[in-house]
Amino acid sequence: MNLFPLVILLVSQPSVDDLLQHLDELYRSEDSHSMMTMEVVTQHWERTLEMEAWSSGEDKTFILVHSPAREAGSATLRIGTEMWNYSPATNSTVRIPPSMMTGSWMGSHLTNNDIVKEITYSEDYTGEYLDTPSSGEAEDGMLYLALYPEPSTAVVWSRIECAVNRETLLPQWERYYDARDRLIKTITFSEVREMGGRTIPSVMRIQPGDEEEGSTTVTWEEAIFDAGVSEDVFSLANLQSGGGM
Amino acid sequence: MGGTVKLAWRNIFRQRRRSALTVLSMTGGFVLSSIAIGWMNGSYDNMILFFTNSRTGQIQLHAPGYSDDPSIYLYMDDLAGIARELNSVPSIENWTPRVYAGALLASRDQGGEPGVFSNSAGVMVTGIDPELEEMATGFSSTLVSGEMLGTTAADSMLFAPGSILLGQELALLLDASPGDSLVLMSQAVDGASAGRRYEVSGIVSTGNTELDRSTAYITLADAQLLFGLGDAVHEIAVMTGSLDLVEGTLEDLRTATSRRDVSLEPWQVFAREFYNGMKADETSLRITIGIILAMAGLGVLNTILMMVLERRREFGVMKALGAGPGRIVTLIVTEAVQLALVSIAAGGILATLGLLYLSRHGMVLEQPLDYGGFTFSEMVAAISPECYWLPAVCILFTAVLVSLLPAVRASRTDPARSLRTV
DSSP: OOHHHHHHHHHSOOOHHHHHHHHHHHHOOSEEEEEEEEEEEOSSOEEEEEEEEEEETTTEEEEEEEESGGGTTOEEEEETTEEEEEETTTTEEEEOOGGGTTSBSTTSSSBHHHHHOOOOHHHHEEEEEESSOSSSOOOTTEEEEEEEEOTTOOOSOSEEEEEEETTTOOEEEEEEEOTTSOEEEEEEEEEEEEETTEEEEEEEEEEESSGGGOEEEEEEEEEEESSOOOGGGSSHHHHHTTOOO | OHHHHHHHHHHHHHTHHHHHHHHHHHHHHHHHHHHHHHHHHHHHHHHHHHHIIIIIOSEEEEOTTTTTSOOTTOOBOOHHHHHHHHHTOTTOOEEEEEEEEEEEEEEOOTTOOTTEEOEEEEEEEEEEOHHHHHHHHOGGGGEEEEOOOOOOGGGGOTTSOEEEEEEHHHHHHHTOOTTOEEEEEEEOTTSOEEEEEEEEEEEEOOSOHHHHHHEEEEEHHHHHHHTTOTTOBSEEEEEOSSGGGHHHHHHHHHHHTTTSOOEEEEHHHHTHHHHHHHHHHHHHHHHHHHHHHHHHHHHHHHHHHHHHHHTHHHHHHHHHTTOOHHHHHHHHHHHHHHHHHHHHHHHHHHHHHHHHHHHHHOEEEEEEEEETTEEEEEEOOOOOTHHHHHHHHHHHHHHHHHHHHHHHHHHTOOHHHHHHHO
16 A cells, blocks of 8 residues: 555655655555553553554544553543543543643653644654754664644653664654753653564564653554444443443 | 939920920820830731641751652651650640641532542642640630541541542532532552542631642541551641740750651741741831831920020039039030930830730731731730830930030030020
8 A cells, every 4th residue: 555655765865754754654544453562661650551553534532441450441532632531430521621641641651742733744744854863872774853833733841862774664662852942751662563564563662861760662463454444432331331342 | 414304304304395295205205116116026926826826836847858849759757756745745735646648529510420520629638636726726626517537447448438628718619518518639659549438528628729729537446547647647737836936845855756767847948938028027017117216206306405405504504513524525425315214104005005905905907917828917915014115215315315416516606606696
C-alpha cells in the first residue's frame, strides 16, 4: 500500500514533507487491535501493566487493562478530545476534566493529552533537515530532522528533533525541547518487528528530561491493522461493562 | 540645679494657658501614637493567631523538602511515635495530623446513567483526624450544611462508600450536596490506582475561596488506607495558643524530635505570603506613626518657640541681673522637659483608657484586609510596653531637641536691646 512512496523515498534523501508524510502513514490505519505491556519505573515504584487496545480512525481509542489483577478491568475510552476512565473497584466511569489533561495517564509518563491528541507531523509541524542533532554526534545512516509546531498546534514543547533511519525510514528517537531549549522528554523507538503486516518499531520508551523521574516503556506484543473493529467498542456502555467486545 | 527646677515649675504655672496648650499638643501626640502602636500590634497579633489557629497552626512538621515541593511521597512515618514526642512538650496546646493527596473527584449528572460520573474536578484530598482537627482548629465552625466527618467503621472497608466533606466552591463546581454520591480516583504511593465511592457528608467554608474550590476532606484513617500510607502523614499542625510561646516551643520540639528526620517550621516561614503581606502593612503603619510623632514634635517646637519669643524681656532682665547664658538654656530646656513629663503622664492615662476600649471593642474596617485568603474586617488593639516607651521617648527627645534652639537664641539676648524694644 505504501510501496510507491517508499520506493521514491529510498532512491535518494526524501524531501522533508515526504518523510513526515511517511512517518504519519507508519501507524495510521482504519482501525487497529493490539496487545501491549507498559512498564512504568519511577523513583518510588515500578509496575507493569498488560493492556489491550482498540482504535478506530484517528479519534477513537479504547484501552483495557488485563493485569495486574488489582487493576484488571480498568479501562480508558477516548472519543475525539473527550476521555473517560472506568475503575472496576468503584464500578464507575469518570470523565477526565480538561484541567487534568496534562496529568499522568495510569501513573505513566504519558499524559492524558498524549493519549487524546492525534499528532500529524505533516500538518501540525514544519520541518527541516539537520546535519547533526543539537546534542550528541551524528551517526551514519541516520537522517536528522528538526520539527517546529505550527502556531495552531497547542503543545508545551517548541521543537522536536528526530532521528530517522536512512534505510528503513523508521524513527529512532524523538527529543522534545521547550522554549528555553531544555530537553523535556526523549522517546526512543526500538525492536523493529513485523506486526499485522507492517514492519515497525515495537518498543517505545518515554524518558522525561529529568532522568530522576523514571521512564515508561510500551511494548507492542501483537497488532492487527484494518481488520475491522466494531464501533460498539467505543461506547460508555462497553466501558461500564468492563470492555472486551 | 534645684533652683532651676523650681524656677521652671514657677514659670510653667505663671503662664497657665500657654503651658496648657503645650501640654495638650504633646499629650495629643502621645495618645495618638500610643494607640496607633497598640492597634497595630494588637491587630497583627490577633490576625496571626486567628489565621494560624484556623488552619495552619503556629508550627508545622513535615518531611524534609515537603514545604518546597509537596509530594505524596514525602511523608513522615510513625505517627504514634511523633505523637508521644509532641505530647511531651507542655507548651503545645493541640496538634493535628494531615494527609494530602491529589485526586480526581467526580459527581453524576442529574438524570445521567448510574455509574457515569461526568462532572469531575481535580482536588486536593485532605485526610484529617476529626477529633484532633476539631480540638486544634474548631473545624466544625466552617460547616455550612450537612454533618462533619465521623470516625465511621467504613474507614476500614473500602467497599462501602466513605464520608467526604467538600469545600463550598468545590461543591458548586461538582453540583453536589450532602447525601450525593461521588467517586474518587487517584493513585496510591505504590503506584496502584486508588479509588473509592463517597457520600457527601457536609459542605464547609473556610473563608478561603481558593482553598474551598479545591479541597475535599476525608478521615485520616481512610486517606492512609486509600493511598497506602500506613500510619504516615504529610503534615502536623501544632497550636501553642500564643505567639509568644512559638519560639520556645519550637526549641523544645526540636529537642523532642531530634532523632527523627523531620523539618520544623514556625508560622513566619510556612505562612510566608501572609507574613510578608503583614510586614508591608506594618511598615506603612510605622510610617504613619512616625508622621504622628513628627507632628506632635512640631507642635512642641511651635509652643516653645512662642514661649521664648514672648519672654524676651524676661530673659533680658535675667541677664541684666547676672544670669549666664548656660543658666537660661538649662531653664528653658527644664521647662520643656517638665511639660513633656506632665504630658506623658496625662497621655499615659488617656492612652490606656483608649487602648482598653479598643482592645475590647475593636474597630470595624470599611475595607476588609485580605491575607492569605482570609478576610479581616475588625481590628483590635493590644497593650504592650511599646505603646508607652516609644511615644514617651519620642516626646521627651523632641521636647529637648526643639527647646534647645530657641533656648540658645534666648541666652544670646542682649539685655539692653531686649529691654528697650519689648
